[in-house]
Amino acid sequence: MEILKDKRLVDEKVIYSVLRDHGREGVPSVYTICKHGKPACTHRSMIFYSNRKTIKVLFGKPCQGGYKEIGFA
Ligand SMILES: [Zn+2]
Secondary structure, eight states: OGGGTTOOOOOHHHHHHHHTOOTTTTOOOTTSSSOOSSSOOOOEEEEEETTTTEEEEEESOTTTOOOEEEEOO
């Protein structure tokens, strides 16, 4: 992982905020990252943590629920 040696870590809260994003207006739609509506709607969201061999999974919309951590080692 030499290529990542000098890279800054991304704060987990930033990742959550991106996945829960509803655009500049803060209004969810089929065009926002957290999608609401038809025909596109977010049903699941996952974050992979390769260093600690776990994933965080959320069933539903990221703005409406919490992530559960699951190990896969
Ligand atoms: Zn949402």
